Amino acid sequence: MGQDWIDILKDSVTRPEQLLERFRVDIEPIKRVAEVYPMFISRYYFNLIEEVDDPLWKQCVPSPLELEDPYGHEDPLNEEVMSPVPGLVHRYPDRVLMCVSNSCATYCRFCTRKRKVGKPVINFSDEIYLAQIKYVKENPRIRDVLLSGGDPFMLPDEKIEFLLKKLRRIPHVEIIRIGTRVPCTLPQRITPRLCRMLKKYHPLYVNVHFEHPREITEEAERACGLLADAGIPLGNQSVLLRGVNDSPEVMKELCQKLLKIRVRPYYLFQMDPVKGTYHFRTRVEVGIKIIESLVGWTSGLAVPRFVIDAPGGGGKIPVEPNYVISIDDDKVVLRNYEGKIFIYPQAPLREKVVVPAHACVR
C-alpha cells in the first residue's frame, strides 16, 4: 500500500510560496487571487504538473484572470433558490442533488461552486444530513439521489456509510449516485476498505471528473479499477476548458483513455458563466465540433453528451451536432460522420395517431 490519503492531504500545496519548490514564477499576483479564491492542491496532483501554465497547472493554480472577469455570476444555476433544505438542490421531478461536503482534494479554478469552495457556507452536521434525508423520505417522487459537494469522498468512510445506509432505507430511492473528483486528484483515497463498504449499497453509481489525458495515471487506473471491481458503474463528467481540453485531439485521447480504465464518458459540460472563470470559457461551437470529431470516428462508448446547464436553473440541455438535414412525410435526409448523404424512408403516415407536441410536459 502507498501512503495514507490523510497524510498526503496534510502535505497539500496551499500557500503560493510552495509553488516555488518546483517552479519559477512571480507569486505576488497568485497570492492576490488566492486571497479571494483559495488555493488547495493535493501533493499528488501537484506532482502531475510538468510546467508553468500547462493543462494541469491551469486547472489548479490561481490565475490573475480570475479577478478580471467582467462577466459571470456567483450562482449562475440558481442553486441557492432551488434549495428547499441546506445543501439539497431539487431541480428535476425525480431526482435531487445533495451536497454533503465542503471540501475537495484540489480546488478546481473553474468550479461552478467557486463561491463556496474553501469557504464553508454550510457547516455540515448530522442535523443537516438528517434534514436532507427527511426531505428525500417525504418526497416519494425522488427515485435518484446524487451525492455531491464539495467531494463526498472527502468524508470519512463512516460518514459516507451513515448517509448511504439512511438513504437505502427509503423504499422509493432506487439509485444512489456519487459525484467525485478524488479518483483524479487524490486516487489514494479510493481504498479497498471504502469499496467494501460502498458495495453494500447497490445500485450505486459513481461519476468521476477527469479533464485531461495526463490525469489518467497508474494511480487513477488503480482507483477506478477498485471501484469498478466493487460493481460500481463509472461515468465521467468533463468540463470543456479553454487551453486545457478544447481540441478534438485532446478530448479523443481523454475519452479513449477513460474507457481503458473502465470509465464511460457521460457528460461534457459547456462552462457555466461563473464569476472568476471567464478565461476558461470556449464558444459553444467548439464543443459541437469536438463531438462531431468523435461520433463515428471512435467507439460510440467514448462519446460523451455535450450539455449546457441552463443559466437560471433550467437543467442540462443537450447540444448536438445536427445529422438530420431534412425530415418530411416520406423521408428523412441524413448525413453520416463523413458528410455523406443518406435517405431513410419514413414509415407510412397512419391515421389517428396523434402525438402530443410536448408529450412529457405536465
Ligand SMILES: *Cc1c(COP(=O)(O)O)cnc(C)c1O
Ligand atoms: C446534474 C444534476 C442532476 C443529475 O442530472 P442527470 O442528467 O440525471 O445526470 C440532478 N440535479 C441537479 C440539480 C443537477 O445539477
Ligand code: SF4
Ligand atoms: S472537485 Fe468539484 S466541487 Fe471541488 S473544486 Fe473541483 S469542480 Fe468544484
